[in-house]
Amino acid sequence: MTIRSTARTLAAIGAVAALGLAACGSDDGDAAATEGGEIVFWTPHTTPQRLAIQEEVAAAFTAETGIEVDVVGLDAAGANQAIVAGAASGDMPDVVLHRPDQTASWAEQGLLDPDAAQEVFERLGPETFSQHAVDLVTLDGELQAVPSDGWGQFLYYRSDLFDDAGVEPPSSLEDIADAAAALNDAGTTGIVLGTAPGEDYTTQTLETLALMNDCQLFTGSEVSLSSGQCAAALAEYQRIQAESVNGDQDVESTRAAYLAGDAAMTLWSSHFLDELAGLDPNFPVSCDECADDPQHLAKNTGVVGLFTGPDNPTPTTYGLTMNLGITRGADTEAAQLWVEYALSEGYIELLSSATEGRIPVRTGTPEDPDVFVREWRSQPLGADPSAQMPFDEVYSDDVITAVVDGANGFSRWGLGTEHAAVAGSLAAQNALAEDLQSLFGGADPASVAEAMQATAEAAAGGSGE
Template identity: 40%
Template sequence: MKIRSTAVTITAVCAAALVLTGCTAGGDGGDDAEGITFWLQEDLPDRVAATEDIVAAFEDESGVDVEVVSVAEDQFAQLITSAAAAGDLPDVIGGISLPQVRTLSANELVDTDAVGAVVDALDASTFSERALELTADGDAQLAVPSESWLQMLFYRTDLFEAAGLDAPDSYDKILEAAQALNSPELAGFVGATAPGDAFTEQTFEQVALGNGCELVNEDGEIELDSAPCVEAFGFYGDLTSNYSVPGAQDVDTTRATYFAGDAAMFIWSSFVLDEMAGLREDAKPNCPECAADPAFLAANTGVVTSISGPDGDSPAQFGEITSWTITDGANVEDSQAFIEFMMGDGYEDWIAIAPEGKVPVRFGTADEPTVFSDAWATLPAGVDTKAPLSDFYSAEVLEAVAAGPEDIARWAIPQGQGDLLGALQGEQPVATAVSEVSQGADAEQAAAAAAEAARSVQESIQ
């Protein structure tokens, strides 16, 4: 009798350096025909359980045993370091971000030939071209892009309409709205400001990209102290120090403030869409109007996917591509079969786990080019209550979310400096600078400090 996969949640973090330099690879699979180990970068119990069900279907079909290991995002760097040093890497890793892909690649922990063969088997033409670009290094495919989530500026359409304000899609319009709507009872805007927090960096990156602020230029030189970046730091500092709520803000507090009806605008990912519709009990809107109508905020919220600044050539859309990869030394054949299943027969069930944050970047198959993207639009979202997002949001909002993967912009990767983006995740100099300007620090000085710290990290990985 074949043993079913068992999810193991890693809770203890081994003492290890955050930077992987010097680690040697050594997957636990190799020529082992006993099965594979799959690290899932997800620790929400409902999502882990849903993943186990899909894995069980693969086991039944293939006869391959899969050990599912649930890894919290904030523990991933340390755990992969320990595993690499011990020669005990998992065979497959799923749910990894673009910076994590680059960190794994920089430390030669990826079997790029095996990964590339999976993309070929699935047919590269069935994927988002942009997603493949962001997960490749030249001709080497570092990961198999799976889905995306978008970062957006959410705003109260009822309050904007009452005040005669335009949609906040530019620095000027955002600042105008924040000034007009800010009061002792309502923050004009709330955004991440916590130091050392990846969410703070992500939030600022979208704001910065829209103003033409890049982490590096085409020559690979750090640009965080450039005029467009100083302008971006100054703008965000003005917003968060003068028109927001007091204290350091993070992924939980920004959502809580907007859900309480205490902010007119906030920046968050598309993962908030089901929660804003009242479909998740542990993260439910509690605004005054929400008692009678849990979906009040969903009905009265608009989204801006791309923000433009005065120095930018065009608006920019920030988002994340999450991917699968095969480690160096893995049980290649079974790992490839597993990913092909998860991106094929199991793909619809996989994106159905959280469709609000799993926008497919494989749109369909060669025979049915849009089968996955068409299915995504109808999938029920939520946890405690399930319902299609179309029950709560306009077609315009959902179309903006679905189209996002093709327009995603990111720092460093287009300039061939993706390794730097991954290396900066430990120190988070941008988040530190954002925290400082949110407390009134000079934008030029904060930008200079961030740039200097980034240069130091860049030198350390060269």
């Protein structure tokens, strides 16, 4: 590496160029590892608190190996721009923590080193990783990056209100709709979930509910959103939305409604867990009971991570993983050592930078298959370091188990297949969320499925598929 700097957050390619971001520019991995050397690590965890934790882990790695790690905070959009520019100029990071859609794009451009990733994966033990996480970054039979952590989309439900209404916790897509209706009849808004057009949250909600019934974007080489499974999933989505509040719902409105105690259920990622427990001052709990007990909602909320559907007996949900990719032209051996360290000695401390949103998908070691899950369970929860609490002191074993199972058992449209680019494009544009609007107005679910089919076929045709 040619330039050493402190950890910094870069929001766009212009900032990258202005700072003269360090590049690898050398294939001499052996020299880097044996003579110290320096590597650049890009991370999307860019808040000062999270960067500080990652720097601490990097410093410990340097003390052990002599290899310096330049930790660079760079959001996903900035990374997408910067890595293309870096490839053109020869200024590339050595290791990038990134999403599966980025894996697919960068692999197609030849920016990742699959052989380097595979070697690390084999040394750590393939059996220690979630197979779902591995599948998301395996393209044409080749592992492109090493899975690090992930999160799932979960159903949060008010266990006290369910008990009062005599309703069992949902375990299927149909159950969610039935429970929402029952809780509405009992006097509480049954559920709040994404419906606003053009919103990422609505796109995620759609894919979550669709996957529950094995509604797939592609079957083989063909778009399959007009299938019976998709029409049935949309019918349940329509039923669920009818038991919700009027108007468009987004991330902010659904969060606020549940934290105020105004809804019996919501669909949210695991990032909601610290807010729900009153541990994020940016999003305070505001239910009537919360004034006396800020953890009232956490104590009275159950979590379900995986669901079946009328046409799908295999429980699943939606989620996202973060993966450690080694770039072509990296100081390979030094980069591999850093990835191994980040998934072993430094793993739990790195996950603790955002415990609720960084759930281990490497559950343990060959010798102790569950060690990382056990250690992760007691990591700090909360946005304010001075007011954090251990995760397992806030939530029950049942909740934590559901969170881990969801993060290690989800599926995704297109990712890990030759259709990843189409899936990524549809998600980025929220195109299918636009098609949903007629569904919420009472349109026939099968006709909405046909409209989504046409949108996806147009995207596939535009990509050359």
